[in-house]
Amino acid sequence: MSSAFDMAKVPNYLTYGRIFAIPVIMALLLADGDVWRWLALALYIIAAITDFFDGYLARKYGTVSAIGRMLDPIADKLLVGALLLVFFLDGTFGVWELIPATIILLREIFISGLREFMGNEKIVVHVSSLAKYKTTIQLVALALVIAMPVVPVLTIPALALFWLAAILTAITGWQYWQGAISQIADREGASK
Numbered sequence: 547m548s549s550a551f552d553m554a555k556v557p558n559y560l561t562y563g564r565i566f567a568i569p570v571i572m573a574l575l576l577a578d579g580d581v582w583r584w585l586a587l588a589l590y591i592i593a594a595i596t597d598f599f600d601g602y603l604a605r606k607y608g609t610v611s612a613i614g615r616m617l618d619p620i621a622d623k624l625l626v627g628a629l630l631l632v633f634f635l636d637g638t639f640g641v642w643e644l645i646p647a648t649i650i651l652l653r654e655i656f657i658s659g660l661r662e663f664m665g666n667e668k669i670v671v672h673v674s675s676l677a678k679y680k681t682t683i684q685l686v687a688l689a690l691v692i693a694m695p696v697v698p699v700l701t702i703p704a705l706a707l708f709w710l711a712a713i714l715t716a717i718t719g720w721q722y723w724q725g726a727i728s729q730i731a732d733r734e735g736a737s738k
Contacts, residue, residue, distance in 0.1 A: 558600070571629070576632060576635065580696045583693075597618070597685070680714035687711045
């Protein structure tokens with residue numbers, strides 16, 4: 547096997563690893579004790595880093611694959627959704643955090659459905675720069691939320707960043723929707 551062939555598989559392996567890490571992170575967060583929380587944080591950070599490197603390596607080595615394009619956003623949404631669920635189960639989040647968590651979950655589910663529809667229609671809407679910042683802020687906010695119970699001084703910055711992530715999530719969701727609607731309208735106008 548050539549090294550290029552092996553390198554072609556690495557981005558997808560990173561994505562698979564991120565997916566397989568999700569139940570482990572959840573179990574560590576639900577275990578009782580600060581050590582487990584720190585281990586969950588460490589594993590989460592590794593998973594978040596793979597989110598950067600899977601796409602970077604695929605583009606760098608020209609090994610972007612259909613399965614990678616499909617699984618990468620799914621892995622991201624699974625990780626975020628699982629963490630939000632655990633934060634409510636373990637008491638990290640209270641009632642007020644339900645608002646930004648709901649915004650994030652609704653946007654991610656809506657955009658996933660929209661992408662599926664657009665894929666069937668061969669419509670492409672590119673990810674905006676703001677959406678990339680949103681993802682980074684969301685990942686950092688979730689890391690701080692994981693650490694909140696063991697480092698209480700992080701509570702205010704963690705929750706502020708989490709709310710910011712929710713606001714950016716709503717804005718980028720709206721932008722994506724507008725881009726999709728515009729392309730659908732252009733296509734329907736051209737077919738008349």
